[in-house]
Amino acid sequence: MSIHFLLSAQARTLSVLQGAGMSDDVAFVLFRHLRWGDGEEVVCPHCGTVHRHYFKASRKLWRCIACREDFSVTSGTIFAFHKLPLRIYLAAVILYWQGNHRLSEALAL
Ligand SMILES: [Zn+2]
Structure with missing residues (x-):
């Protein structure tokens, strides 16, 4: 079983700008991975x-x-019912996750 993407090292280093700058094909593949793991x-x-x-x-x-x-x-x-490119929503997910992760770390102190 694959590791959940949001727990991977790749997700921790992915920036909002990288997410927003991706092509829609790459954002689609990443969304699919976020939702269903390896996609199979x-x-x-x-x-x-x-x-x-x-x-x-x-x-x-x-x-x-x-x-x-x-x-x-x-x-x-x-x-x-999205109307914007997937990469915009991906950037929002990254922003939310990273903000939430940082909040969790701050609260653990
Ligand atoms: Zn069905």
């Missing part, structure tokens, strides 16, 4: 089915074979 256990947010879907690369959507619903990397999240 994508779970349908509509019915919870694992491994019964196919990916529509041109639209960056999965189609669940079990319930026939489409879903994206942000379906079922607060970013589900």
